[in-house]
Amino acid sequence: MDQRIIDLVCDTLVRAGSTFRPDQKEAYRRAMKTEKNELANWCLATTLENAEVAEKNRSPLCDDTGIPHLFVEIGPNRQLTGDMMAAIQEGVRQGLRTLPGRPMAIKGDDMQRLDQSGGLDEDSGALAAAPMIIKNVDEDVLRVTVLMTGGGPAIRGITERVFHKHNAKVVADEIVARAKDRVSLLGCSPCTLAVGIGRSQYEATALMIEAMAKGNYDKQTEMEKYITDEVNKVCTCGPLGLGGDTAVLATFMKVGPQRASGVRIVALRPCCCFEPRCASVEL
Amino acid sequence: MKRITTPITDEMVNSLNVGDMVYVSGYIFCGRDAVLPKIVRDMEEGKLADKGIDLTGGVVFHTAVSPAGTGPTSSNKLEIEASIEPLSKGGIKMHLGKGQLKPETIAALDKYNSLYAVIPPVTALLESKVSSREVMAYPEEGMEAFHRLYVTDFPCVIAAVRGKSIYDKEA
Numbered sequence A: 001m002d003q004r005i006i007d008l009v010c011d012t013l014v015r016a017g018s019t020f021r022p023d024q025k026e027a028y029r030r031a032m033k034t035e036k037n038e039l040a041n042w043c044l045a046t047t048l049e050n051a052e053v054a055e056k057n058r059s060p061l062c063d064d065t066g067i068p069h070l071f072v073e074i075g076p077n078r079q080l081t082g083d084m085m086a087a088i089q090e091g092v093r094q095g096l097r098t099l100p101g102r103p104m105a106i107k108g109d110d111m112q113r114l115d116q117s118g119g120l121d122e123d124s125g126a127l128a129a130a131p132m133i134i135k136n137v138d139e140d141v142l143r144v145t146v147l148m149t150g151g152g153p154a155i156r157g158i159t160e161r162v163f164h165k166h167n168a169k170v171v172a173d174e175i176v177a178r179a180k181d182r183v184s185l186l187g188c189s190p191c192t193l194a195v196g197i198g199r200s201q202y203e204a205t206a207l208m209i210e211a212m213a214k215g216n217y218d219k220q221t222e223m224e225k226y227i228t229d230e231v232n233k234v235c236t237c238g239p240l241g242l243g244g245d246t247a248v249l250a251t252f253m254k255v256g257p258q259r260a261s262g263v264r265i266v267a268l269r270p271c272c273c274f275e276p277r278c279a280s281v282e283l
Numbered sequence B: 001m002k003r004i005t006t007p008i009t010d011e012m013v014n015s016l017n018v019g020d021m022v023y024v025s026g027y028i029f030c031g032r033d034a035v036l037p038k039i040v041r042d043m044e045e046g047k048l049a050d051k052g053i054d055l056t057g058g059v060v061f062h063t064a065v066s067p068a069g070t071g072p073t074s075s076n077k078l079e080i081e082a083s084i085e086p087l088s089k090g091g092i093k094m095h096l097g098k099g100q101l102k103p104e105t106i107a108a109l110d111k112y113n114s115l116y117a118v119i120p121p122v123t124a125l126l127e128s129k130v131s132s133r134e135v136m137a138y139p140e141e142g143m144e145a146f147h148r149l150y151v152t153d154f155p156c157v158i159a160a161v162r163g164k165s166i167y168d169k170e171a
Ligand code: SF4
Pocket: A062, A063, A064, A065, A066, A149, A150, A151, A152, A153, A188, A272, A273, A274, B071, B072, B121
């Protein structure tokens, strides 16, 4: 196996689990300037302080260190072999041991994994990554983005159809309606909404992961901004549910190809205060 | 920020109000859904002293203790919320976690002059404030065993005390 790939992916996973990106830090600073609620402001400042300590120590942002998800971009002249994919998986394993990830892989057969009767594997590295998403891109790169997805947003996420009535605003308003309660229930807010819109549950979810991997707090489309503003108007929960105006920091949305039909499939994930925990590396 | 050190007395509880930002220092217990029902049962059967556990004036932080650190889990999970009344009766003065509790639980806290505080999930920051950790009971539960930490200045917000809750609009 290619040791260089293993080391690069290991380091990328540690960065994903321990580091706020510059645009994410800036989004927190902007929110602190506008947030008038004292408790909410304290919560934003404490979350940012946590990110600084985590980055300095290369230690987990949160004790729910998340499930590794891999988003791979491959350009026209690059190759990805089975051996390279195995090296990427080994890099994930070593990254989980280095971070360290919370040991939360469940042992046993199908039934035991469902009811958790097979016990926990004490090895942080035993936590398998979700199936890799591989996307062709025009840029001549082989880029791996590691995302560490927490349990809270997974509990509150939803993937379901929307009847669009030939009006994009109907889709946006349904996303706002679905986000409202989910953001309030999240607890670990402020939230970043990740949205994928596709032709099937699989495609919508893959697009949502891409939105998390590529989203930027400094670059918001009209529709992303509309969703963020509308959810903040109706959600008064604020950070950690303590009140205030900052329930949602931004929306990261990816709209894929659509089919000739009255239905759009929307995947929505209310990402928690540390998400999207992701970092990228070019191999 | 106010500062309190464990063990927490009734006077300390009486001095705190919903919305107060507080630093907590001293020994605190840690447990969540797997172990708290067992601790309640041990308490009711009078077995805690044998395990060297004294709940008087104590804090229970709703968390696992793993190599990744600590961080609050939702306190409104069934087994955790159900532990709040009996553990308050047994002497716990602060339940530390996150999320909204039921009105019955807020009333039960008041009955035993105990309180509920929320703590942000700031694992890296909390790790820098923990100076010792030990398993007090049920080591077979691994990261979900009943632990005791020594902490300095854990940051939290008082979310429920004397029958009032931060989640009430009028609080
Ligand atoms: S929802 Fe996010 S911040 Fe909250 S415990 Fe899970 S990973 Fe941590």
